[in-house]
Each structure stands twice: as C-alpha cells, then as structure tokens.
Amino acid sequence: MEEKRISHMEYWPEMEVLKESDVMDQVIEAMNDYDYSKYKAADVKRALQKENRGPEEFRALLSPAAEPFLEEMAHLAAIETKKHFGNSVCLFTPLYISNYCENYCIYCGFNCHNKIRRARLDIDQIEKEMKAIADTGLEEILILTGESRKKSDVAYIGEACKLAGKYFRMVGIEVYPMNSEDYAYLHQCGADYVTVFQETYNADKYETLHLAGHKRVFPYRFNAQERALKGGMRGVAFAALLGLDDFRKDAFATGMHAYLLQRKYPHAEISFSCPRLRPIVNHADINPKDVHERQLLQVMCAYRLFMPFAGMTISTREREGFRDHVIGLAATKISAGVSTGIGSHSDDSSQQGDDQFEIADGRNVEEMVRAIKARGLQPVMNDYVYI
C-alpha cells in the first residue's frame, strides 16, 4: 500500500515539545558513539569488579565480549536484585480494552492495515473484565489500548482508570504517548505508572518501521516518559523491542534513557521491560532469530548491574522456563493470566478482538504463584501503599 510518508522527526501541532530537555540528544549521541566491538574481556572483568557501575561499565557488559561471562553476570545480578527487592516478585496482568490503532507499525498485529477483528470494550464490559481479574487475587493491572485517539480518547482511558481504582491498588497504563496535561488528568483518575516502548532508538530504522500515524514522530514518543513525570506520574517504564534493530545498541540506549531521566527526576520509579518480537496474526514469519535467550539474559543482567534499583518486568512473550529462571535473578515483576485479545478475561468464548501477539506462557495466577514459591521467592500482589 502506498503511504504518504511524512517526516518522522517533526512534531505535529498538537504535540507538546519539551524545549528545555536535551535527554534525547544525549541518548542518541551516546548510542551512536557506542562501538561494542572494541570491548575486550579485560573491560568486562573490570566492569564486573566495580561496585557502582556507570555508563562505561554498562557498555562493556552489553558487548559480545561479556557473553562468556554470563554466569558471573547472572550471579552478581541476583545479588543486586536480592539487595534491593529481597525475595519479592510482583504479579500483574495486562488488560487490553481496545485494539483499534491508527498507526502502521509493520511488525505489530494491531497495525491499521492488518485485517483483524477490532473491538473496544464499553465501560460495563471493562468492569466485567476487571472484576474477573480481581477475583483471581491480582491487585495490579496494566491497562492497554491500541493507539487510536479517536476510538480510545483520554476521557475513555480515564474512565477505565477510575474503574480500575475500585478493584486494584496499582494501576498502570500502556497507551499512546500524550501531552503532560493528559498524563496529569489520567493520574487524577488513578493511574500512576506509564509504560512506553520506544521500539528502536535508531531513528533511521524507526522511520522504516512506523509508516503512518502519530507514532511515526520519533521525538514525541521518546519524550513520553518525561512528559508523564511532569504530569505527576510516580513511575515510568522503558523498553526497546529487541530484534527490530541492533539489540545491543537499542538496549544501551534504553538503559541510558532511563539513567538520564533518573538523574533528572530522582524521585521517579524507573523500570525496564525486555520484550523480543513475537509472531503476529497474518504474519507468523516475523520472529527474528538474532536475539536468543542468552542474549536476552545478558541484556537483563546488564540492566540490573547498571541500575540495581530499577524494576524489571518479564512478559509472556517468553516461555515458562525462561521466565521462571529470570525472576529473582534480574526480573522483579511477572505477568500472569495473560490474554492479549479483547474481552476474554471474563469469558473465554466471548473474546471480541484478536490478539496483539502470541503468548508463550499461558499460566494463570495460581500456577504463577506456585512457580514463584517453587523458586523460594515470595509472590507479591502489591508493593505500594497510598496514604
């Protein structure tokens, strides 16, 4: 399909510009300068021996030279995780309330040209879903939509957040990037955690993957976490979709993005997600081979050793055995009872919209709790108290 490709670096008129922020420039410059091939075993050893690790150690730990040291990295990562999070592993589930999307991301099942069943839950249906999720014992929810401002406007997401406050103690959102006043409104409605995946930090590659829609505007997406913090959100989560581009550079940029915002906003709770591409409806061949579990584990351990206090989520994109292995080691949060379709929590047979991607671990909450305990860890439904 012929698309009119507009500039991916220019803001649209309604998009808020953070004129005073140079975080994006700093991250892109650092990423462009990062030549992981120049790191040697001695650099990795030095990085492992350091107590407080900075960007230079992070560079070494993400390099191919660190791969033979993966066991040592994992051992040190587990020590750091225990130091900052004890035995706790938080549980949550995502709730997709709409899969309409105006963007054309060529790797995603929800993209506006993919012929899938679209659905948008109304408030009663959302409540039914939330009730069913709350009945499983979960106290944390992540509300997701496809990125359509028309079908899922801020008011609609706000109503979902208010409703979530009735059933859950912690409400996060993973929706389209918005201006800080919109984040402030959603914060008032009860959301206090915002997740935005930059997908890839390579702006040239980004341009070839995001062909239409507001998501095409790279800098607006990049600055979403900062706008969310300005809007009063307590925490923000970062991720690159590993496998879209050079995963070492993308992981490095993700870490630097989080690190620089943490320095600028010391009160912010920072966390990482570590998604790899999964096959999607009608495009099952999209499943890159270059980021294997070993490399994913390396990235997770490098994040942990660079930012020991940051949260880390492992999603159902990964298989059971891998997920069980990384909790307590680097990951601090894990999803359970997951469906990436629309409307299937309350009644499996009534799913109205197709899945965003195939999940690799379909365990329910009870099974996940058992798996966490079997690792000698403690399942935690909520780790935050509002006064």
Ligand code: SF4
């Ligand atoms: S990745 Fe997000 S924005 Fe892109 S098509 Fe999928 S749902 Fe829409």
